[in-house]
Amino acid sequence: MVIAIDGPAGAGKSTVARAVALRLGFTYLDTGAMYRSVGLRHAQAGGDAGHVAATISIEFDGERVLVDGEDVTELIRTPEASEAASHVAADPQVRKALVAEQQRIVATGDWVAEGRDIGSVVAPDAAVKVFLTADPQERARRRAAQHNLDLEEVLKDQQARDERDNTADRATLEAPKDATPVDTTGLTLDEVVEQVVTLAIEAKEIQA
Incomplete structure (x- = not known):
């Protein structure tokens, strides 16, 4: 089984993917x-x-x-x-x-793969597709805190990066049509992980 986690920078993809892989015993990519x-x-x-x-x-x-x-x-x-x-x-x-x-x-x-075009390009047939989002201010706040950077500078760089990442035929800020959107703004890591794990369990039951 492949769990594909998409979303823009700062939405929590890496942290969530690692935690989901640990919970399910999958390998994290x-x-x-x-x-x-x-x-x-x-x-x-x-x-x-x-x-x-x-x-x-x-x-x-x-x-x-x-x-x-x-x-x-x-x-x-x-x-x-x-x-x-x-x-x-x-x-x-x-x-x-x-x-x-x-x-x-x-x-x-069994893999938990995260990135910006996993569900749409890398693993379009993934059993579970999740698109993580977060308020731009929250995304920048997380990145600034993680790297001890100035928030306003991170916001400026993030906007430029979003514009660049959403060009060149990537459209990485758009969720795949069959992905489940999860807004991580205001949610704890455990709350987000629980949502993804529930989706995985439901997918396994359908496959069984």
Whole structure:
């Protein structure tokens, strides 16, 4: 079974996906880390981003992310890496390479996959699709608190990123038609996780 969790930056995708995977005993796939890894390598080495995406080796070892054998777990969590990820994700060749790899990964087993186009592009046949949203101010507040940044600067960057992420044929701020929308504004992590887990249990009962 695949649980696909979509939504814009700051909506809580990663935190919710990790918690849901833990609750259900599924494997968590952090697709954002893959784009961040490509962004990091492209920023370091330059060249064609599509070529980087097609040739890079990305491995998940528990909570660690390895790129060509190097532990980049901390490096890809910086605001700079986040910005680089957003830029390379606008490249169709980057998306093509990473989507193919993500589809290969989730083809077998039970996965909770999160990202900006999981339910619409990577796993359109996912048993459960959830689209997390949150008030823009709340999304920015979370990111500012997480990285100890200025709220107004985060809001400005977030708006620019949303505009960029919603172009290049991605439409990542629009929920897939068959996804369940969950507004995380004002909700606790447990409350959001419970909603997703309930959807997964219902889907399993239908499949049985």
